[in-house]
Amino acid sequence: MRRRTPRAVVAGLGLAAALAVLTPVAANAVWSSTATAALGVEGAPFGMTSAAGPTGGSVLLDAAGGTSAQAEIGFLLGSLSGAPAWTDAVASVQVTSGAPSAGLAVSTAQSTSVATCGAPMSYTPGSPTTAVPLGSAGDGGQVLLCVRVSLTGLGPADAGQTVVVTVSGAAALGGWSATAPVIAGTLTIVDVAPPVVLEAVCTPTTDGWYVGWHDAVDFVLPDGEPYAPIHYVVTTDALVGGIPVKEFWGHDLAGNDGRPTLGANELGGLGLPDGPHTFTIAPAGGPYPIARFVATVSGDPWEPDVTCGGAG
Amino acid sequence: MPREPLLSDPLVRPSRRWPAAVLAAAAVVAAVAASQSSLAYWNAAEPTETLSIVSGTAALTVVAPSAAPGSLVFPGKTVSYGGGGFANTGDVPLTVTVLRTDADAFAAALVVKIGAAPSTRPCSPTETVPPGGTASLGRHVPGADYVMCASVSLGSTAVVGPGATTSVTLDFTGVQS
Numbered sequence: 001m002r003r004r005t006p007r008a009v010v011a012g013l014g015l016a017a018a019l020a021v022l023t024p025v026a027a028n029a030v031w032s033s034t035a036t037a038a039l040g041v042e043g044a045p046f047g048m049t050s051a052a053g054p055t056g057g058s059v060l061l062d063a064a065g066g067t068s069a070q071a072e073i074g075f076l077l078g079s080l081s082g083a084p085a086w087t088d089a090v091a092s093v094q095v096t097s098g099a100p101s102a103g104l105a106v107s108t109a110q111s112t113s114v115a116t117c118g119a120p121m122s123y124t125p126g127s128p129t130t131a132v133p134l135g136s137a138g139d140g141g142q143v144l145l146c147v148r149v150s151l152t153g154l155g156p157a158d159a160g161q162t163v164v165v166t167v168s169g170a171a172a173l174g175g176w177s178a179t180a181p182v183i184a185g186t187l188t189i190v191d192v193a194p195p196v197v198l199e200a201v202c203t204p205t206t207d208g209w210y211v212g213w214h215d216a217v218d219f220v221l222p223d224g225e226p227y228a229p230i231h232y233v234v235t236t237d238a239l240v241g242g243i244p245v246k247e248f249w250g251h252d253l254a255g256n257d258g259r260p261t262l263g264a265n266e267l268g269g270l271g272l273p274d275g276p277h278t279f280t281i282a283p284a285g286g287p288y289p290i291a292r293f294v295a296t297v298s299g300d301p302w303e304p305d306v307t308c309g310g311a312g
Numbered sequence: 313m314p315r316e317p318l319l320s321d322p323l324v325r326p327s328r329r330w331p332a333a334v335l336a337a338a339a340v341v342a343a344v345a346a347s348q349s350s351l352a353y354w355n356a357a358e359p360t361e362t363l364s365i366v367s368g369t370a371a372l373t374v375v376a377p378s379a380a381p382g383s384l385v386f387p388g389k390t391v392s393y394g395g396g397g398f399a400n401t402g403d404v405p406l407t408v409t410v411l412r413t414d415a416d417a418f419a420a421a422l423v424v425k426i427g428a429a430p431s432t433r434p435c436s437p438t439e440t441v442p443p444g445g446t447a448s449l450g451r452h453v454p455g456a457d458y459v460m461c462a463s464v465s466l467g468s469t470a471v472v473g474p475g476a477t478t479s480v481t482l483d484f485t486g487v488q489s
Contacts, residue, residue: 031370031404031488038376039393039480041422041464043473044384084386174387174468 085138368403406486
């Protein structure tokens, strides 16, 4: 027997359907209003600058007539004006020596308050390729990075050669990063001791002691060519103004046979005070190696006794 | 032969005089019709006072907060924005939500927080509004006047932003509630 759906159920379903249809109509009646606001945001500048320091971009590595030299060169690594201070920064230093046979030592120092690469900067040993963590700097602040280059065992061929120091910088602040333009400085080697081509020889004679020298080896020009100067000038720092003690002309000292001598009597009358004096023997006519020796004079200033003190 | 009454209902009592009454009524109707006068319906009218019905409004006004001049954002830095506000100037209570719609890479790297408080209380930005996301500023009755503040910070790992400018766009919607 088939059951018929009660009328109450049918009526209920109909009401529900009607409500389902009517509900969205009711939602449309909700009022609303909109407005927009904008927040302007500006990112800070961030960058790294590089410049030559107080030493300038070119300095001299003056061996002062010796075989070693030391000099400092400075660089300024800075932040942009208005920039926040970086939290991490490093300078990469690379030193390339044009005197490969010489010993090279590199040390670095830095400061945000000192404007010179001299004292009281405290140098830390490094290597020809070294990374230096930098102190913080912001809003145009700068870090002075000084690189000290020390050369030992310099030879005459090293004179005029250069040591190039290249510095690059990188800084970071969180995820931000910046690099500084690569900057380089040059150190030029000057006044290197000549090779030991002159030996002081003290020879007793019946006339007294003679100081002589001979060229133990040939002079060699930087390009490797032998050089035979014909004009030597002997001076001593005991005489103000570099007054020649003696000049030698026409001597071809190439080879080992030349033995020009400086007699004790030739030192007389020069007014040399008693004591050791450094004599310099220099070939005239160009920037050629020189030699030095030390002789001690004493006694009669007109005919002093001379004692060889060594050569250098 | 006289005709017999057709109705047998006792309530219907045929009378010998009804033809006369019927005739009289018909005469009255005919007279009225002939006079062309209206039916005897009486009425009276009194004008009512004018009744105006004015629709209410849902109105939300917003003043964007601003940062101090020269405020720059960088990784780890939070810039505060003040001096803003919003008001329910309509007639219905509104539930206010904020939708962030800025789109560029710099803006996307920014962490934006907003806050609102009655003008007598300090404002602190506590509601984070992520890029493309929303935040609620609660339900506000008509006449409510709130100060609004915000903060913008750049994540420490963000790589964008040096020297850049952008705008964080906040769309406020007040829905009757």
